[in-house]
Amino acid sequence: MLNYYLVAATILFTAYSSAINAKNYVVASALALAGLGLTAITALTVFYEVKAADLARPAVAELQNRIADRLRLDPLHVATFQAGIIGQRRNANILTFALATLLNISALIYAVIH
Secondary structure, X not given: OHHHHHHHHHHHHHHHHHHHHOOOHHHHHHHHHXXXXXXXXXXXXXXXXXXXXXXXXXXXXXXXXXXXXHXXXXXXXXXXXXOOHHHHHHHHHHHHHHHHHXXXXXXXXXXXXX
């Protein structure tokens, strides 16, 4: 999902820059609003996916343990989840999308005041 967001945001940013250079501020405002909407939709989707992955974590750990037992692997050879990664991942997503939202709002304000 994030890869598509990055491509779409890059295209919108390029179109926004072209509209600003051409002094077409109405189009630039519309593109900034589109970027804001795209950021909001992507943020909601990413937060949902992260929450779903966190809910699936215990079941995946149980499956890994069963496979390790059947293959007679040592616990050291099986990848485990890191305890503090959930909060760090959530905070990184919040910071990333907050900064993207601020960028879109500032682009909108710049286009509107000109």
